[in-house]
Amino acid sequence: MKARVFVSLKSTVLDPQGQTVRAALNGLGYPGISDVRQGKFFDIAIAGGVAREQARKDVETIAHEVLANPVIEEYRVEILD
Amino acid sequence: MKARVFVSLKSTVLDPQGQTVRAALNGLGYPGISDVRQGKFFDIAIAGGVAREQARKDVETIAHEVLANPVIEEYRVEILD
Numbered sequence: 001m002k003a004r005v006f007v008s009l010k011s012t013v014l015d016p017q018g019q020t021v022r023a024a025l026n027g028l029g030y031p032g033i034s035d036v037r038q039g040k041f042f043d044i045a046i047a048g049g050v051a052r053e054q055a056r057k058d059v060e061t062i063a064h065e066v067l068a069n070p071v072i073e074e075y076r077v078e079i080l081d
Numbered sequence: 082m083k084a085r086v087f088v089s090l091k092s093t094v095l096d097p098q099g100q101t102v103r104a105a106l107n108g109l110g111y112p113g114i115s116d117v118r119q120g121k122f123f124d125i126a127i128a129g130g131v132a133r134e135q136a137r138k139d140v141e142t143i144a145h146e147v148l149a150n151p152v153i154e155e156y157r158v159e160i161l162d
Binding site for chain 1: 087089099105106109111112113114117118119120121122123124125126127128131143147
């Protein structure tokens with residue numbers, strides 16, 4: 001089974017990395033780019049013996065406690081195949 | 082208009098960051114996690130005056146030339162709303 005966790009800064013938190021990318025793109029001839037925000041994702045492979053519901057529960061816990069910092073980041077979990 | 086670009090290491094390229102996360106999760110009591118690979122994504126806002134086809138073309142170019150390193154990374158572009 002595979003899961004994917006998306007982690008991004010909360011929309012109220014400044015994203016200087018994204019702003020730098022936006023400024024660079026504007027300077028490179030793409031004035032139409034009005035905003036860029038950067039995030040990260042984790043592709044997680046789960047061993048065959050784990051039940052789907054248990055996998056979702058585990059990945060939600062992992063996302064909340066390990067992969068994201070809930071103070072400034074939000075996350076979304078997808079369970080694939 | 083919004084676009085999202087996903088950038089990840091090619092599957093043939095080692096991902097030490099993902100391996101470190103996997104080892105940490107195994108040690109934290111999740112032995113069922115067999116692999117973790119990390120990637121990044123960019124949420125790009127495009128100004129209203131740009132046509133959809135032009136936006137897709139621009140974002141494809143941006144992904145290939147700026148956001149990803151095509152030697153070791155692959156990318157995927159999604160155009161939203």
